[in-house]
Amino acid sequence: MPAQTIPTVADDATRVAVSTVIFTLRRLAGSDAAAVALPLVRRTRDPHEGQWALPGGWLDVTEDLGAAASRTLAETTGLAPSYLEQLYAFGAVDRSPTRVVSIVYWALIRPDEIVDAVENVSWFDAAALPELAFDHNEIVDYALWRLRNKVGYSRIAHGLLADEFTLAELREVYETILGRRLDPANFRRQVENSGNLIPTDRFRTGSHRPARLYRYNQDVELAERGPLGARD
Numbered sequence: 001m002p003a004q005t006i007p008t009v010a011d012d013a014t015r016v017a018v019s020t021v022i023f024t025l026r027r028l029a030g031s032d033a034a035a036v037a038l039p040l041v042r043r044t045r046d047p048h049e050g051q052w053a054l055p056g057g058w059l060d061v062t063e064d065l066g067a068a069a070s071r072t073l074a075e076t077t078g079l080a081p082s083y084l085e086q087l088y089a090f091g092a093v094d095r096s097p098t099r100v101v102s103i104v105y106w107a108l109i110r111p112d113e114i115v116d117a118v119e120n121v122s123w124f125d126a127a128a129l130p131e132l133a134f135d136h137n138e139i140v141d142y143a144l145w146r147l148r149n150k151v152g153y154s155r156i157a158h159g160l161l162a163d164e165f166t167l168a169e170l171r172e173v174y175e176t177i178l179g180r181r182l183d184p185a186n187f188r189r190q191v192e193n194s195g196n197l198i199p200t201d202r203f204r205t206g207s208h209r210p211a212r213l214y215r216y217n218q219d220v221e222l223a224e225r226g227p228l229g230a231r232d
Contacts, residue, residue, distance in 0.1 A: 019056030048133035108159030
């Protein structure tokens with residue numbers, strides 16, 4: 001009878017990684033319509049060398065989860081999102097050649113906060129992704145589901161807008177996330193009655209009639225985070 005191989009601590013270890021799905025609205029090449037887009041990082045080593053993947057890295061034993069998400073996102077993409085929330089833990093046994101549990105965050109960033117021309121980073125339409133490394137397609141699908149559900153009952157759209165915006169710009173955010181057109185008159189009535197918006201005395205001028213600028217009521221949370229607030 002052959003001798004049984006006893007796994008060492010290193011062989012049996014479970015490593016913890018932190019990844020982030022970061023969404024923005026931008027007009028991608030070849031289209032005038034806004035799309036929900038996200039940055040992906042091209043892997044430079046195995047496993048899955050050459051494939052696109054979510055930005056992320058290993059959790060350091062000295063840091064909190066949220067700090068690790070911010071650090072790895074900055075290191076890989078140069079981005080610092082205005083909104084960052086823990087999404088889910090992904091830990092299927094076969095998701096990686098070694099045992100890895102990923103704590104995934106999702107984030108929002110405004111178009112004017114985007115850092116372009118970062119090595120090995122490209123932006124993709126979230127609805128038309130290539131085959132990603134590991135289970136990252138599944139992770140993005142889950143994050144999109146969370147975004148579409150949350151936009152209906154929170155002011156999360158603010159994470160994708162400038163400090164001041166028109167109602168048409170706000171409606172475009174909702175339409176892009178939900179993937180359908182909204183009636184302008186009904187939308188105006190609903191958001192003005194929500195108590196979330198404060199009209200300013202400023203207007204945006206252009207080829208059309210001037211449009212009033214609004215800002216969000218800062219006394220209302222960007223999104224309901226539950227009894228633990230911002231804790232991990």
